Amino acid sequence: MAEENNNKQAVVSKPSAPGKPKSPAAKPATAKPSPAKKGVYKPAEVRAEADPFRDTKTGTVESWMQERFHILNPVIDYLKKKEVPKHRLSLWYYFGGLTLFFFSIQIITGLLLLLYYRPTEAEAFARFVYIQTEVPFGWLIRQVHAWSANLMVLMACIHMFSTFFTKAYRTPRELIWVSGFVLLILTLGFGFTGYLLPWNELAYFATQIGTEVPKVVPGGEFLVRVLRGGEEVGGETLTRMFAMHVVLLPGLVLLFLSAHLFLVQVLGASSPIGYREAGLIRGYEKFFPDFIVKDGIAWLIGFALLIYLAIVFPWEIGVKADPLAAAPDGIKPEWYFWAQFQLLKDLKFEGGELLAIIIFTIGAIVWVLVPFMDRKASREEKSPLFTIMGLLFLAFMIIGTFRVYLEYGW
């Protein structure tokens, strides 16, 4: 009978968070068991017998979920406890979530486009025309996919610079920064590989120029052949870009995104250096449900902007690529490569391209290693040298982008 009582009590007990062992002895043996919530998994510390589901009756959704996912209980407890600091720079906390939102849009609209797209030299362009003109709402899906790609890159850049200037990368968040950097490279990879898929003239020649860049590096010829699937950009290149765009890159993004978000959840949101000490933190809000609701509002605004842009400023399909035709004037890459493109143009002398690649590579290595170099920030001290470095990098990107815009237009 005593054992039966024990069992009943065990059935109503919820598993406790790690570090907070809940002993059955803590409750008086005479305590009247509350109305039994049947079928709830019994953690080891509150059950007498070996079978964690002995008395389980799967009647409710909660008990069904508990039986299968009880291992996630500490995670849910943790999320309920997680808090986000409130201060005058809180606005920047929304941009990581917005990047995530536009990425989700890309997955959904990308899958829908896949239903009609065919990645061959003969069919690709015609399928895009078909999606745009014949498939019900195909035009909208294509426009949303194209605009959301641009917004995702923009949001990722704003997110990166905001976490840089608030020094959110400092100890112990170094790996959030590193995984974020990889995500940015992968996001740019999405843009580069997706650009060729409509197989139009502009994309064809831009890819021709883009895939040529590694040629100047020792061993780069090999990389160019791997990217193109031959000596020139052609049907093989299209197949490769397609495979990277829909299989390789999404897989890698999901991997690094999981690591990025896991670390963000575990380590929580950082506050700007010195804010806590100076009393500039205006309290904390619960991540769930308060912050997540505000995140949702930001997503709704992002969605409204996306639909507006897709309808009012549609992207053109252009004319079908003709590999035998001469390259038209004004070939340029997507706007997020303009700064790099401008540097390549500025260094148009013998060995200039190699110099540009060396500058990019060293710049990228320094940028990804910033959290490990900025020791002052990790000691919660201001680090103006790194702020200046970030400002110079931002200025390089904005000025380069603007110069290409002035020369070529949008």
Ligand code: HEM
């Ligand atoms: C696909 C791209 C990315 C996605 C979906 C993403 C998503 C997120 C989300 C949802 C957060 C938590 C909310 C926030 O602080 O905004 C976050 C935090 C963070 N991300 Fe990203 N991120 C991406 C790219 C990047 C990049 C490119 C960097 C920098 C190189 C970066 C560095 C960080 C850092 C340091 C934090 C912690 C912020 C803090 O603790 O205050 N992320 N990211």
